[in-house]
Each structure stands twice: as C-alpha cells, then as structure tokens.
Amino acid sequence: MKRTKLLQELRMIRFEEAYQGWTESRFTQEEAARILGVSDRTFRRYLLKYEEKGLDGLIDKRLEQLSHKRAPVDEVIRLTELYKRDYSGWNVKHFFSFYKRKHSGRRSYTWVKSTLQKEGLVVKTEKRGLHRKKRERAPLEGMMLHQDGSDHEWIPNERWDLIVTMDDATSKHYSMFFVEEEGTMSSFQGMKEVIQEQGLCCSLYTDRGHHYWHTPEAGGAVDKQQLTQFGRAMHQLGIEMIPAYSPEARGRSERAFRTHQERLPKELAMHRITTMSEANHYLKNIYMPAYNAEFSVLATSEGSVFVPWVSGFIDDILCEQYERTVRKDNCVSFEGLTLQIPKDNYRCHYNKVKVRVHYYANGQLAIFHGPRKLAEYDNKGQLKGLLNKKVA
Numbered sequence: 474m475k476r477t478k479l480l481q482e483l484r485m486i487r488f489e490e491a492y493q494g495w496t497e498s499r500f501t502q503e504e505a506a507r508i509l510g511v512s513d514r515t516f517r518r519y520l521l522k523y524e525e526k527g528l529d530g531l532i533d534k535r536l537e538q539l540s541h542k543r544a545p546v547d548e549v550i551r552l553t554e555l556y557k558r559d560y561s562g563w564n565v566k567h568f569f570s571f572y573k574r575k576h577s578g579r580r581s582y583t584w585v586k587s588t589l590q591k592e593g594l595v596v597k598t599e600k601r602g603l604h605r606k607k608r609e610r611a612p613l614e615g616m617m618l619h620q621d622g623s624d625h626e627w628i629p630n631e632r633w634d635l636i637v638t639m640d641d642a643t644s645k646h647y648s649m650f651f652v653e654e655e656g657t658m659s660s661f662q663g664m665k666e667v668i669q670e671q672g673l674c675c676s677l678y679t680d681r682g683h684h685y686w687h688t689p690e691a692g693g694a695v696d697k698q699q700l701t702q703f704g705r706a707m708h709q710l711g712i713e714m715i716p717a718y719s720p721e722a723r724g725r726s727e728r729a730f731r732t733h734q735e736r737l738p739k740e741l742a743m744h745r746i747t748t749m750s751e752a753n754h755y756l757k758n759i760y761m762p763a764y765n766a767e768f769s770v771l772a773t774s775e776g777s778v779f780v781p782w783v784s785g786f787i788d789d790i791l792c793e794q795y796e797r798t799v800r801k802d803n804c805v806s807f808e809g810l811t812l813q814i815p816k817d818n819y820r821c822h823y824n825k826v827k828v829r830v831h832y833y834a835n836g837q838l839a840i841f842h843g844p845r846k847l848a849e850y851d852n853k854g855q856l857k858g859l860l861n862k863k864v865a
Contacts, residue, residue, distance in 0.1 A: 485528055485572065486567070487508060487509055488509060488519060488523070488528075489528075490508065491505035491506075491508045491509055491516070492505070492523065492661070493521070495770050496782070502516055502517065522583065528621065528743070537748050544584070544588075548755070549588055549592075550578075551579075552572075552580075552585065552588055552589075552835070553589070553592050554592060555572075555576065555587070556568060556589060556594055557594065559743070560739075561594075562739065563736075563739055564595070564735055565582070565586045565589060565595055566582070567735060567736045567739070568585070568589075569582050570763070571584050572585060574763065579841055582627065586783050596785065608724070610642050610643075610772070610773065610820060611640075611641040611642040611772075612642060612772060612773045613642055613772055613774050613776055613777060613778050614640055614643060614645075614772050614773040614776075614777040614779065615640070615642075615671065615674045615675060615777050615778040615779035615780075616641065616642060616674070616675050616676065616778055617640075617641040617642070617674070617675065617676045617677070617678055617715070618638055618639065618640055618641065618647070618667065618674045618676070618677050618678065619637075619638070619639050619640075619641060619677075619678045619679075619723065619725060619726045620637070620638045620639075620660060620663055620664070620677060620678075620679050621636075621637060621679065621680060621723060621726045621727075621730070622634045622635065622636045622637075622655035622659065622682075623635045623637070623730040623734065624655075624656075625734050625738075626738070627737055627738055627741060627752065628738065628741055628742070628746070628747055628752070629742075633651040633652065633653065633749060633752075634651065634652050634653070634654055634655040634659070635649065635650075635651055635730070635733060635737075636648070636649070636650055636651075636652060636655060636659045636660070636662070636663050637649050637663075637726065637729065637730070637733075638663040638664065638666070638667050639726065639729065640770040641678065641725065642773070643769045643770055643771065643772050644725060644729065644768055644769050644770060645765050645769040646729075646764060646765055646769075647667045647670060648662075648663045648664075648665065648666040648667055648759050649669060649756045649757070649760070649761050650662065650663070650753050650754050650756060650757070651749050651753055653749075655682070655684075656684050656755060657684040657701070657702050657703050657793060658793075658834045660684060660685070660791065661703065661706065661791040661834055662791075662834060664677075664706075664707075664791060665787055665788070665791050668710075668782045668787055668791075669782065669787065671777075671779045672779035672780045672781040672782055673710055673711065673712060673779065673781075673782055674712060674754065674778075674779060675712070675743075675778055675782040676712065676713040676714070676715055677707060677712055677713070677714050677715065678715045678717060678723070679714065680716075680717050680718065680723060681695055681716050681717070681718070682701070683701070684701055684703055685701060685703055685704065685714070685716070686701060686704065686714075686716055687699045687700075687701060689693075695716045702793045702794065705794065706790050706791050706792075709790050710790060712836070729768075732764075732768070737760065740755070740760065741755065747864035759767070788833060788834075789831060789841075789846070791834075792831045792833045792834070793831060793832040794829050794831055795807065795829065795830045795832070795833070796827060796828070796829055796830075797827075797828055797829075798824045798825060798826070798827055798828075799814065799823040799824060799827075799828055800824075801824050801825075801856035803822055803823050803824065805828060805830060805840060807830045807832075807838065807850050807854075808832075810838075810850075810853070811854060812830070812838065812840060812848075812850055812854055812856075813856060814828075814840060814847055815847075815848055815856060817847065819845070823847075824841065826842065828840050828841060828842050828847070829841040829842075835852075836849040837849065837850065837851055837852055837857075838851075838852070838854070
C-alpha cells in the first residue's frame with residue numbers, strides 16, 4: 474500500500490475516535506483537532522463533510538488524480554529502451570550522467586532511478602550506514618595530492634594499471650593514464666603532468682608501495698631517511714611525502730577507483746576501444762574532463778597553493794639517478810652499457826670522478842657532473858650530443 478493511502482486510512486480511523494469523543498463531550502473541538510494533527514477550522518470542515526457524506530467525504534480525491542508533472546508513458550518507454558539498448562548493466566548515476574550530457578535528458582536523477590527500479594532494470598540497494606568519521610579535506614587546492622594505481626580488467630582479457638593523481642581539496646583529477654605495471658616511471662609521469670599543468674604541490678599522499686617508500690619490516694613503518702628514487706625526486710622538488718597505513722586512510726582515492734572500475738570498462742566497450750593508446754586518448758580528452766565536471770567539489774577556501782614550475786628541465790629531476798665512478802678511459806658502466814664521456818672544455822678528463830647517470834622514462838640516458846649535463850645517450854648507450862646544461 475502506498476504511504477499516502479495508508480496515512481489517509483489512519484486519519485479516517487483517528488477521526489472516528491475523535492468524533493466519538495467530541496459527541497460524547499469527552500473532547501473539545503480543539504482537543505479532537507489535536508488528535509488528528511489539524512487545526513480547529515479543519516476539524517470543523519471534517520465534521521461538515523462527515524455529516525453530509527460519511528467517511529467517504531473524508532477521502533482526498535487528489536490521490537486519485539494523475540499529476541500534471543507525471544511523465545508520459547512514451548517518455549518512460551524511451552528511457553527504458555535507451556537503457557536496455559545502450560547502457561544495460563550500468564549503475565544509475567553513471568547512466569544518468571550520460572542521459573543528461575549525451576541525450577539532453579531533463580528529468581531528475583530521482584525520477585530516472587525510480588523509473589528504472591520500477592521496470593526491474595536496476596536493483597535497489599540497501600542504504601549504507603551513516604555513522605562514520607571522515608577526515609576533513611585540505612582547505613586549498615595544491616595542499617595535498619593523492620597518487621595511486623588500480624589493477625583491473627579494463628577491457629576484456631586485458632589487465633592494466635590505472636594511475637591517478639588527484640587533489641584532496643576538490644577530488645579533481647589532474648592526471649589519469651594506463652600503464653602495463655605501476656612503478657617509479659609511472660609515478661614520475663603522473664607528477665610531471667601535474668607540475669607542467671598546475672605547478673608544485675605542498676604534499677603527496679601515497680600508499681607504501683616499494684617505489685614510493687622503503688619499508689624495513691613488512692607492514693611496518695616506512696623509512697623516511699632512506700629514500701627511493703621517487704622519494705629523492707620529491708625531496709629535491711620540496712614536496713612532502715605522506716605514507717598511508719591502511720586502505721581506509723586513502724578513502725577518497727579508493728572511492729574514486731571504485732567509480733572508475735564501474736564506469737570505464739563500459740565506456741571503453743561502448744566506444745570499441747581495445748588498445749592502451751586509444752584508451753589513454755579517451756581518458757585525457759573525454760573521460761577525465763567529464764568525471765571532474767560531475768564529481769569534483771569546490772575547496773573550502775578560495776585560492777591555490779600550487780607554485781608554478783619555471784625552472785625547466787623537469788625531466789632531469791623526475792627520473793632515476795645513479796652514482797657511478799668514471800673509468801680511466803672516460804667511460805661509465807651502466808646496466809650492461811658503456812657510456813663514453815666526450816671531451817669538453819671544462820676538464821682535461823673525468824678519470825675517477827663521481828658522476829650521476831640519469832635514466833629517463835623513455836629509456837634514454839644522460840650523465841651529469843654536479844649540475845652540468847655532460848652528454849645524452851639513446852637507449853642503446855650511443856652518444857647523442859653535447860649539451861652542457863645545468864639542471865635546477
């Protein structure tokens with residue numbers, strides 16, 4: 474029974490009780506009206522209707538009338554057919570975003586959800602518990618970023634890692650891309666995209682993955698003194714790293730990944746995307762802007778603490794760096810390759826000098842002496858040319 478009809482029947486039962494008490498002079502009209510939860514005037518109106526037509530006079534005829542706001546049958550059919558044809562299996566919120574954006578839908582989210590539930594196309598879920606304590610967001614953009622990866626079967630029979638870098642204050646995603654496997658280079662790529670577009674953030678919140686932190690004991694505290702390659706780069710840029718000690722601590726990014734795992738496979742299938750390059754193009758140009766428009770929120774304080782990156786040579790910081798000692802023939806050994814240092818105008822030779830080998834995301838290499846880049850090499854160790862540039 475609908476709630477409105479149930480309430481109407483209860484009102485009629487209570488009216489009989491109130492009416493009998495009033496006729497027996499046990500209640501005044503004011504007390505009888507209070508029993509029904511109405512005013513004295515409304516109770517007197519009920520008396521007139523009851524004396525004229527009996528209990529039938531108390532029935533609210535509006536309940537039998539169709540609302541002028543009610544959607545026409547053909548509109549309901551169009552919605553259900555659209556869902557069954559193109560969006561079967563999508564959750565309501567995901568479908569609703571496409572209904573509004575792609576199909577110019579004008580109905581509310583509640584109407585769409587109720588309609589699909591009535592037609593048996595989506596299942597009602599139990600309401601989640603409301604009693605939980607949440608960590609407040611950072612008040613300003615750029616104060617804290619989250620970076621994490623999610624392994625999932627994004628397209629049939631293919632598992633990739635999705636790397637996301639997002640803002641704690643707004644949940645806005647600054648970088649999203651697929652890689653074969655999460656690691657140091659994918660973390661560098663995510664931060665590079667953020668720094669180039671937004672600038673330097675204050676802090677970065679991550680899990681305790683081995684490319685972020687050294688953890689002496691499994692499940693224990695991280696070693697903040699012995700830095701990984703990624704940790705060294707963040708320290709060099711002045712970005713504080715913060716370790717998370719549980720999935721709940723990374724709640725915002727975990728919830729975002731649940732949304733991506735629910736939505737992305739369906740959208741990639743809809744657009745017949747089967748390769749990683751196509752998927753990354755879709756992420757950057759279509760999915761991420763739409764996600765940010767729907768899910769990002771305003772920061773609690775106006776402004777941003779991002780610091781624009783103006784020093785250049787970001788690749789020479791966001792890379793793996795290894796110390797080597799130059800041999801007598803002015804060569805450096807690295808990963809089975811022999812890197813020849815060419816003659817320059819700064820030193821007669823580099824015999825026994827400590828240098829740094831930079832290993833970049835594209836597999837290429839470079840040798841630095843202090844802040845000066847001595848030479849660049851391709852991924853086979855072949856000399857590319859002299860640059861003698863300084864890194865910030």
